[in-house]
Amino acid sequence: MSDRGHILVWRYTGADLSGVGGRTCRYCAAATEYIERDVTPDGISTEFYEHHKTTDCMLCGWYSWVSFIHNNLNSGYARLRVFDLNAIQLELSELGTFLRRNFSDVYSLAPNRFEALVGDIFRRSGFDPVLTKQTRDGGIDIFLVNRINNRIDAIVQCKRYHAARKVDIGAVQRLAGVALQWSVRKAYLVTTSSVSRDGLASKQAINREGAIELEFVEANDLLRLLQVYNVNMPSLEHLTDDVRRQIIAANRGR
Ligand SMILES: [Zn+2]
Numbered sequence: 001m002s003d004r005g006h007i008l009v010w011r012y013t014g015a016d017l018s019g020v021g022g023r024t025c026r027y028c029a030a031a032t033e034y035i036e037r038d039v040t041p042d043g044i045s046t047e048f049y050e051h052h053k054t055t056d057c058m059l060c061g062w063y064s065w066v067s068f069i070h071n072n073l074n075s076g077y078a079r080l081r082v083f084d085l086n087a088i089q090l091e092l093s094e095l096g097t098f099l100r101r102n103f104s105d106v107y108s109l110a111p112n113r114f115e116a117l118v119g120d121i122f123r124r125s126g127f128d129p130v131l132t133k134q135t136r137d138g139g140i141d142i143f144l145v146n147r148i149n150n151r152i153d154a155i156v157q158c159k160r161y162h163a164a165r166k167v168d169i170g171a172v173q174r175l176a177g178v179a180l181q182w183s184v185r186k187a188y189l190v191t192t193s194s195v196s197r198d199g200l201a202s203k204q205a206i207n208r209e210g211a212i213e214l215e216f217v218e219a220n221d222l223l224r225l226l227q228v229y230n231v232n233m234p235s236l237e238h239l240t241d242d243v244r245r246q247i248i249a250a251n252r253g254r
Contacts, residue, residue, distance in 0.1 A: 011078060015075055027060055034054070086108075086110045106160075109160060111158070129142045140156070141158045142156035153186065154184060157188070158191070159193065160191075163219065167193060172199040185213060
C-alpha cells in the first residue's frame with residue numbers, strides 16, 4: 001500500500017461499455033477472464049431475456065460487465081479508490097479483509113471504528129451485537145443479545161491499545177464489576193495488545209469463583225478471528241508502486 005492507514009479498493013461505477021471483452025487488463029496489462037452467460041430459459045418469450053458479460057482481471061481485480069435484463073441494458077466497470085481505514089464508506093468486510101494481510105494497520109483505527117469491526121466479527125461468528133454509546137453503560141462497548149429471548153448474553157469491552165501498552169489488572173476488575181452489575185455471566189475483553197500478567201491471574205481467580213466468566217481476545221486471537229473475512233478481494237500489494245500510481249492517476253477526475 002502506498003500510505004499506511006490507507007487501502008485501495010476497486011469500486012463499481014456505472015454506465016461504461018468500453019472495458020467488456022478485452023483480453024488484457026486496461027490497467028495492469030495482465031490477462032483477463034471473459035465470461036458470457038445466457039440465462040434465458042428455453043422456450044420463454046424474449047420478455048424474460050437475460051444475458052451477462054463480464055471481464056475480470058485475475059491480477060489486480062479490475063472488472064467490467066454488461067447485462068441485458070428484460071431488454072434493459074446495464075453496464076459498468078470498476079474504478080480504483082483510495083480510502084482511509086477509518087472512512088465510513090469503507091465496508092467492514094473490506095477493512096477486515098485488508099487487516100488479515102496488514103494486521104499492524106489495526107493500530108491506526110479510531111477506537112469507535114475498532115469497536116464497529118469487533119461487533120462485525122461477533123456478528124459473523126453467529127452473535128447478535130448491539131453497539132453502545134461510549135458515555136453510558138459503564139464502559140461496555142457491545143452487548144451480545146440473545147435472538148430468541150432478547151436478553152443480554154454477554155458484554156464486550158474493546159481496548160484499541162498499542163502493542164506495548166498492556167491491559168492492566170484494574171481494567172480486568174472493572175469489567176468483572178460491570179458484568180456483575182448487569183447480571184451477565186459472560187464478558188469479553190478484546191484488545192489489539194495483550195493483558196498484563198496480574199490481569200491474567202485476576203481473570204483466573206474471577207473465573208474460578210464461577211459467578212461470571214471472563215474471556216480475553218488478545219492481538220494473536222484477533223488476527224485469527226479476522227479469518228471470518230474470507231471475501232475474495234484481490235491483493236494489490238504485488239503490483240509495483242508505479243503501476244498503482246498509474247491506476248490511481250487514470251481514475252482521477254473521472
Ligand atoms: Zn489488472
